[in-house]
Amino acid sequence: MTNAGPALNHPRYLQRQIEYIRDTDNSDIREVIVKMGTPGPEDPPFMQRLGEAMRRRGVSTSARDVLPVAKDFQNAKDRRARTLAARERELTSADRSLAATAAQSAWTAADIAELKQSALADLEPLLGSSIVQQALATATGETPSSAQPTRLWISNSVVLPVPDRFLPELISNVPNIEDIYPNRRLSVPPIVKPTQIAYDIDHNKASAWGVRAIGALSAWGAYDCRGEDVIVGLLDTGVDADHPDLKGKVVAWAEFDEKGVQVPDSQPHDSDQHGTHCAGIILGERASGRWIGIAPRAKMAAAMVLNGERGGTDAQVLAGLQWTIEQQVDVINVSLGSLVLGPDAPSTYTKAFLSALKVGIPVVTAIGNDGSQTSGSPGNDFLGLAVGATDYLNRAAGFSGGGTYIIRQSSYFPPAMLPLVFSKPDLSAPGVSVWSSVPGSGWSYFNGTSMAAPHVAGAIALLLSATTIKDLVNPHERAFLIQDLLIGSAEESGEAGQNHRFGFGRIDILKAIGFAYDRGYGRENNGR
Numbered sequence: 001m002t003n004a005g006p007a008l009n010h011p012r013y014l015q016r017q018i019e020y021i022r023d024t025d026n027s028d029i030r031e032v033i034v035k036m037g038t039p040g041p042e043d044p045p046f047m048q049r050l051g052e053a054m055r056r057r058g059v060s061t062s063a064r065d066v067l068p069v070a071k072d073f074q075n076a077k078d079r080r081a082r083t084l085a086a087r088e089r090e091l092t093s094a095d096r097s098l099a100a101t102a103a104q105s106a107w108t109a110a111d112i113a114e115l116k117q118s119a120l121a122d123l124e125p126l127l128g129s130s131i132v133q134q135a136l137a138t139a140t141g142e143t144p145s146s147a148q149p150t151r152l153w154i155s156n157s158v159v160l161p162v163p164d165r166f167l168p169e170l171i172s173n174v175p176n177i178e179d180i181y182p183n184r185r186l187s188v189p190p191i192v193k194p195t196q197i198a199y200d201i202d203h204n205k206a207s208a209w210g211v212r213a214i215g216a217l218s219a220w221g222a223y224d225c226r227g228e229d230v231i232v233g234l235l236d237t238g239v240d241a242d243h244p245d246l247k248g249k250v251v252a253w254a255e256f257d258e259k260g261v262q263v264p265d266s267q268p269h270d271s272d273q274h275g276t277h278c279a280g281i282i283l284g285e286r287a288s289g290r291w292i293g294i295a296p297r298a299k300m301a302a303a304m305v306l307n308g309e310r311g312g313t314d315a316q317v318l319a320g321l322q323w324t325i326e327q328q329v330d331v332i333n334v335s336l337g338s339l340v341l342g343p344d345a346p347s348t349y350t351k352a353f354l355s356a357l358k359v360g361i362p363v364v365t366a367i368g369n370d371g372s373q374t375s376g377s378p379g380n381d382f383l384g385l386a387v388g389a390t391d392y393l394n395r396a397a398g399f400s401g402g403g404t405y406i407i408r409q410s411s412y413f414p415p416a417m418l419p420l421v422f423s424k425p426d427l428s429a430p431g432v433s434v435w436s437s438v439p440g441s442g443w444s445y446f447n448g449t450s451m452a453a454p455h456v457a458g459a460i461a462l463l464l465s466a467t468t469i470k471d472l473v474n475p476h477e478r479a480f481l482i483q484d485l486l487i488g489s490a491e492e493s494g495e496a497g498q499n500h501r502f503g504f505g506r507i508d509i510l511k512a513i514g515f516a517y518d519r520g521y522g523r524e525n526n527g528r
């Protein structure tokens with residue numbers, strides 16, 4: 001068996017990370033993200049559920065093998081869900097939705113508060129150490145009390161400017177440092193406009209072709225759902241909230257700088273075109289004469305984590321993830337990343353994605369636009385729901401990434417599971433000649449896995465608005481159930497099971513909702 005290598009937080013591993021940081025940054029002061037370990041094991045019941053879900057996907061030769069078993073609701077053994085279900089039966093139909101939503105929101109808020117409190121406690125040994133205070137004072141010229149680094153509770157980490165000479169002392173003098181990363185630069189995904197539009201795309205007048213292809217138009221009619229009561233988190237270049245297809249939909253906004261600090265008094269805007277295009281795919285209306293959004297009645301919490309001119313950093317993206325989780329969104333779309341050529345998947349985002357899954361929020365990621373056997377990070381993270389791109393003939397786009405990846409050391413999986421080999425993407429969706437909104441009341445066709453991922457995020461909004469999953473399923477189970485339904489209902493293409501071009505297949509939201517009803521998650525009288 002291949003040697004899995006030293007565990008995270010092993011001195012030899014941390015020393016290699018410092019060498020990597022020095023190789024990739026020759027400045028005197030390195031901006032790094034220092035991740036702290038947790039005192040005990042990572043929530044064993046939750047990790048067992050995670051392991052079961054991932055193992056089932058890994059050995060499945062058909063998407064249908066991934067579908068969840070039929071239950072009245074997934075967390076039937078959870079006392080909170082049983083109590084809520086009993087209370088719902090006592091309510092009138094007019095009161096039921098509001099009461100269920102309020103109760104579920106309270107569960108999620110409590111889960112987020114518990115995660116945050118625990119993580120901030122784990123960070124205190126780092127922030128209180130004399131070596132960190134010296135490093136901060138030297139790097140910033142300020143007193144330690146004035147130089148407040150960005151705390152990222154979502155990933156048990158802190159963004160620190162560290163003079164080069166302090167790096168070895170940092171890992172040798174501060175106990176329980178689990179990992180240390182460079183605060184990598186991320187570029188805005190290139191906007192590629194197709195030069196020719198196929199006849200069948202241009203003459204699809206009712207909607208953008210992807211809205212029809214994944215079954216969204218049919219789901220609207222069959223299940224009377226368009227994303228009601230769902231909030232989608234968007235991490236991107238921003239969004240033009242005044243666009244006629246998006247007006248009134250951005251209910252929360254934040255902008256972050258390169259250190260992950262929230263910019264005060266920022267107002268919604270798009271520093272490029274990318275974010276507005278992705279937002280339109282998720283929830284745009286039909287101001288152009290065509291429906292462009294998968295879930296046009298959903299709302300959005302948008303975080304600007306990329307600047308159209310300068311790009312962004314890992315700290316910005318992690319801060320945006322943290323903020324969207326605190327907004328209690330239902331799904332997060334991340335159409336960005338940095339190129340990864342080798343089989344080793346960076347673990348920069350794994351803890352953050354794990355935190356999202358614990359509170360029931362799936363994170364949808366674009367796999368990248370550099371072709372087969374390449375990917376982008378965080379698109380290839382083990383815990384992200386990675387999406388590749390297809391064209392209107394259901395062929396994999398030549399630019400769409402994917403491959404086999406490996407985790408050699410991990411704080412989350414037992415040594416017996418390492419090295420952990422897995423495949424990406426998980427799903428595919430329309431990503432060629434996609435019609436959507438651009439800033440300034442315009443529209444355009446774009447290509448990219450950045451366009452494919454929002455189709456999946458919008459589909460999750462439809463699934464939640466059409467079923468009882470958001471109201472009745474425990475947050476610890478919810479994200480897994482959502483992913484199993486989407487993957488299990490996919491329109492299979494390519495090799496049997498999961499493959500590097502299509503994942504398990506192209507998303508089909510009409511089938512996903514149908515399977516959800518079949519498994520016991522439907523709303524009586526369509527819930528409306």
